[in-house]
Amino acid sequence: ADLATARAGAERHAEALAEAVAAERECQLALEAAQARVAEAQSGVSVAQSGVNAAQNGLNAAQAGLDRLRGRQREADQRAAAAAKQLARLEAAVKAAQDEAARLSRSVVDAQESREQAQAAVVELEEQLAEAEYAAELEAEPTTDTRDELAAACGVTRQAEMEARLTVRTAEERVRGIAGRTDALLRAAQRERQDRARAAADRERRRRQAEIAAAVADGARAALNALEGSLARAAEERDEAERARGQIDAELKQVRLRVRELSSELDSLVNRVHGSEMARTERRLRLEQMEQRALEEYGIELEPLIAEYGPSVPVPGEPPVPYVREEQEKRARTAERQMTQLGKVNPLALEEFAALEERHAFLTSQLEDLKKTRRDLLLVVKEVDDRVEQVFAAAYEDVAREFQGIFQRVFPGGEGRLLLTDPEDMLTTGVEVEARPPGKKVKRLSLLSGGERSLTAVAFLISIFKARPSPFYVMDEVEAALDDTNTQRLLTLFEELRQTSQLIVITHQKRTMEIADALYGVSMRGDGVTQVVSQRLREKV
Known part of the structure; x- marks a missing residue:
């Protein structure tokens, strides 16, 4: 009856637990839906935030490009102003060079006229000198005063001609130098004009790029404003989803608390039922084990065993006595102790003895063999x-x-x-x-x-x-500590040994080398590589 009552209570608790689980499942589904909405809102916010970040990055990039273009335009204006100043200086230098060239051209013309006049004067003086020399030859006693005067005048004229030539040459060199400088200044002016044209084109290109960048910046600002509005709406939706999620979490917490209480009650009931079943199972297993043991040890089944040796049957003896459990357990322990003292019976003792006897005979024969081998x-x-x-x-x-x-x-x-x-x-x-x-x-x-x-x-x-004796001997500086007399005595012994054997002697003594048939030495070349040198002193007979 108690078991039936416990089972009925367990069933009621199980139904309540199932209802709680269903409610928890519904709450879980609602929570998952709310979480999905929150995730969607968060994804929308993330997308909007990424769009805002992208627009802000584009705006920053456009502003940076506009700043770079303005900086380049300022640099180009500065370079154009510097080029204009340089062009003005070059034009002034060209004009001055042209004036100097004109002046020098006039100087060259004047110098050439002076040279022609000097040449004409020289020709005239030479004619006068020739006439004077001819007249002097006609006179019987010629005078040298006129000739000297003419010669002096001729020398002065030649000196004037040389100075005129030098002046002309100098003027020509200066004209050529000024002409080269004028060409260089003209080329520099041409380059400056080209630079100014390129600078103007660059200014025009940067102006167009600045207009484009300004348009891009305006578009980016508009996109940023739109994204900020979207971000605000997404934030509102997210806040609403968070509030709904909070409510669902509170409800789910209450349901889980109720489920936990019902689960604890169900566990206690299940444990009580399980304990009763375990006790009953243990008793049944113990009876089965005792039945199996009686069958294995005594060969008697359970019913004949109870009928013949049950508690109601007197214990055999003179005379038979009633069954008392404590006394019979005491007798059983005494009998077990006596059996332990006797020890176990080995049914294979004879076979083991025969094997040991055979092993002893084998070892004895091996020992005799070892003794004989030792002798x-x-x-x-x-x-x-x-x-x-x-x-x-x-x-x-x-x-x-x-x-x-x-x-x-x-x-x-x-x-x-x-x-x-x-x-x-x-x-x-x-x-x-x-x-x-x-x-x-x-x-x-x-x-x-x-x-x-x-x-x-x-x-x-x-x-x-x-x-x-041996076919050959090797000796390493055996005479190093000997004087000349003892070395000669040792060499005499070497001469006797070489009659029957070959000698290889390592030595630094010259007298030992003199009696050798062949010498072998090791030397080092200039490149650090060793080389073996051999020399035969006497031929074999």
Whole structure:
């Protein structure tokens, strides 16, 4: 009955909730319509605002173009005024040049007349001089006074002629210069006239452009006024849409509050119903699990289990006792603890034992194989050690014998030998070098001078070379610390080695180079590139 009442209340709340949802949907639709109108109004405002901005930008651009045109017109007027002044100056200069040319032309004419008169006077004086000379030849005792007077007059006349020629030449040069200057001034005046004509054309073009810009500005102002009116109307529509939207939002808020209250009541009822159903389901699942467990663990179905082992059936025993739940649970825990102590039964113990036994036999055979292999390896190591000891002993004896002889050759009268640090163990022993040059009592190599140590080391190397020869040897400045005498002794040993082997010696000593068959050197050219130079000193026989 309670469940039916709860379901009826839930149904009523569900109907109320459906009505609230429908009302909310209607409010939502109204809100969406209002929002659409607001969006349309805002889009209209945006379009109008963009148009206003475009018109304002066009007006600003037109005003800027008009200002630029006016500035250009002022600049052109200034350039025209300057050109007019320059043209006036040039015309005045042309007129002055023309007057100067006329004056100079007259001077040239006067100078030419003077030159002709001077030439006529010179001709007359020359005739008089010739007559005087002829008359003097006719006289028995001629006089020189007349001739001198005529000669002097002739010289003065010639001087006057020369001055007249210079005056004419000067006047001609000045006339040519003034003519060139006149041409240049005329060309400059022509250019100024052309500039004035172009300036006038530019002024006319800018005047027309200014008229067009003014017309464009007037049109832009008219468009701006129209757009401002449209913007005001759009703003009014937007305000109306905002007020309608506010009203719809208030109504929607009330509806949502009512829906929230109904939803909370519905949730509480649903939770109560759901809790009852969950409890009933849990009990049913628990019964099913117990039935399944009894069937799996004991192989008995639910009805026979209840009939045989239910609470109404006495517990078997001597004598049977009634069923008490607490006592039976205690007995069950005790039995489970005893089973845990016993542990789990492993039905595969025999198979695991057989596998382990087989594994043990395999590992035992492998261990025997390893022991046998170890014994074989120890035998091989013993043979290798014996062979190494034999080879080392033979090599040591040969090198020690060669060292004594070579040391006496490089240090005549001296004594040198090789000693083993541990003769009993040839595998771990070290080798010491004793060297006593003539006149010294030292036996250790560390007490010798640098040249003596170097020569002793070379003697030891050559002893090894002689004891165990090789096809070739490479030596790097082994005689650098030796004097001439010791170098000559070392070169004698080199001569012996070269009989059976090839020697490659890196050296700076000339005496070593002299005994070589071929020389190889590296030099650097002027461009920084190295070059290998070779020279054969003696041919092969």
